[in-house]
Amino acid sequence: MQSQHVVIIGAGFGGLNAAKALANQPGFSVTIIDKTNHHLFQPLLYQVATAALSPGDIAMPIREIFRKDKNIKTLMAMVKTINRSEKVVVLDDNQEIPYDYLIVASGARHSYFGQNQWETFAPGLKTLDDALQVREMILTSFELAEKLAEETADKSLIESLLTFVVIGAGPTGVEMAGAIAEIAHQSLKRNFRAIDPGKTKVYLIEGSDQVLNSYPRKLADYAVRDLEKKRVTVLLNTRVTDVNAEGVAIGKEFIHAHNIIWAAGNEASTLLKTLDVPCDKSGRVIVQPDLSLVDDPAVFVIGDAAFYRENERALPAIAPVALQEGRFVGNIICKKIPADKRPVFHYKDRGMMANIGKFDALVLSGPLQSTGFFAWLAWCFVHIYFLIGFRNKLLVFTQWVFYFFRGQRNVRLIVRPVKEKMQN
């Protein structure tokens, strides 16, 4: 019997765990296709953007992860279209890769709600490249402010350089705002002579009436108090009406800011459109109870690319959902379960957690709600536990000791000085 070929698009939590379920299974060969060469531990990406960790600490080459699994092949490539009638995936150089089963785990990008021109001024945070750009933007602003402070009498320019606006108060927005405040008020202490980084202003803007929408209000209010202690200005019920080179407009008011970070919305990868199936409003594919397509049991969509409703609630776009979905789909394929006998996917919700700074986090697990030091310890433990590779666990642990206990953020590197900005 010929072996079945499984193609997996995307090596995030979903794709990776689907591949693991198929590793070394006789009768299956697997091809993982990803735009980059690494699996990224996205929950810690904000720490790369805020100079606490190096990119190499939270990413692992995909082919290194599967080096012992001879039936798994990795390709670094862009997928252009999926042709379901021919059962092939087409790469951007028109190479065609045939499949027997296809798992689409292509994730999501930020969505600017139709205002794509805002992206130039308000980068988001999905890839390592994004994180490094945000890191350099933040650090360059302080450098430029120090340089200009002696040259110019224009205090408003310095103030704009030292103003940071984070748009969207989901987990990433909350973590970024807290971390930027810590950089300004702690990590950069005594580093400057002409400016006072303590005067940095950080805004966190949220359209709805609470931060961390998926958490109970009690925990969300705790997070707001904590952010305000760190001198973050939290603006709820506030709609951003424009983003440009000068700053952010919120209705009639305007915040002059040189640094804007977008954490407000996601939309699924545009590749999904080529599947030609029903999607939700953010472009996610509406999947069957076995996570396959309605008319095509050989094609599965998982993770941030999928819309799946369980108990009247759409599953959130978080790592544990993607991970469990990947494993579930991998097992269905592995056991060759025919379409009409497949189990229904059930998400085992072990809870959620968010770091809101040094020694402080929110943990929500079933009836348990916890905040403060022990929640923070749990957060650290869980994140190190799920990191891939002993080396990465050890490096992150080591750097957290310096970062949390001594306030050091030593990956404060500007590798590609932004020349245009420096010549402002």
Add this chain to the structure above:
Amino acid sequence: MQSQHVVIIGAGFGGLNAAKALANQPGFSVTIIDKTNHHLFQPLLYQVATAALSPGDIAMPIREIFRKDKNIKTLMAMVKTINRSEKVVVLDDNQEIPYDYLIVASGARHSYFGQNQWETFAPGLKTLDDALQVREMILTSFELAEKLAEETADKSLIESLLTFVVIGAGPTGVEMAGAIAEIAHQSLKRNFRAIDPGKTKVYLIEGSDQVLNSYPRKLADYAVRDLEKKRVTVLLNTRVTDVNAEGVAIGKEFIHAHNIIWAAGNEASTLLKTLDVPCDKSGRVIVQPDLSLVDDPAVFVIGDAAFYRENERALPAIAPVALQEGRFVGNIICKKIPADKRPVFHYKDRGMMANIGKFDALVLSGPLQSTGFFAWLAWCFVHIYFLIGFRNKLLVFTQWVFYFFRGQRNVRLIVRPVKEKMQN
């Protein structure tokens, strides 16, 4: 009495140690100007280029190093010209910074012997940005080879992608050639399915008749044997006559190679020309015995930017020379020694060392010549000892355990996929 203002251009080993000598000295204020925001531990830069270390492990923000020294100010800026008659340094935005004393420690860039068009195809290794570009070039070649191996019958393209040429067999060239061979033959083992990284070819090309010119021939021959054991082809007495997109011409022969790395020559920063003083043929300023300019005792040039002859021998462009020169000049300024009473600079030569791979190095210290495991231990110890910051020492140590003992090079990240190359 008004305080004296010392301007230091460049925060490499020379500039950093000059500043340290002046830290918290009453009567002096210091401004350090650097193009980047960090001090770079250049001796380990090749390990960033070969994915063994992260940039953050070998670099430290300059202003963080001097956070406790209130009389030291750091500016991230480009210096355009030095105007000695007005005693000002002019930045590229025309800001003028006056000085009482000036220390020029602006280092060197690679020199392509007048063939600057070669730079596009054969990048060199001086900055973190250089190292990351080389890292991505190396890793992308293997990815592209794996991808093309199934698509094309053109074996020569795959071979070219798996051919690496290092031009120049000084310490950087020897270290790079050895490390690339280790990547191909060890670190990438079992990572690929369509190609065999074991078939990678690595060439090390040197114009003179020995590698590591500044070492005794016995040690140089040892290094060659070691490189050949790693399957590096060492070509001595070989002149490169052309470098282009296809590869490297050496006389009538042509090596088809997708990856070319330049380690063949240095020339001092072009800024030195604005000093309008005598220079040697590679553009270094010929300095007085006190490292000042012949007609200007308030201006010093140190490190790779200076040409200084002691005992009939020009001091080499290495970190210990720059470090001692920086300290020497800092002390002269600190003690306000008038021009006619200054001491003569004397380089305390404690020796040289080069890593030629796992568990193997060359050490030359006075009459002592050592190779092999104990030389390698000494190399590790010295490099960690001189790294700045306990955190960096610990991180490098930790990663070396994984790298040397388990062959892991896990900073194998392609952050900015080279799109043009992938579409070849």
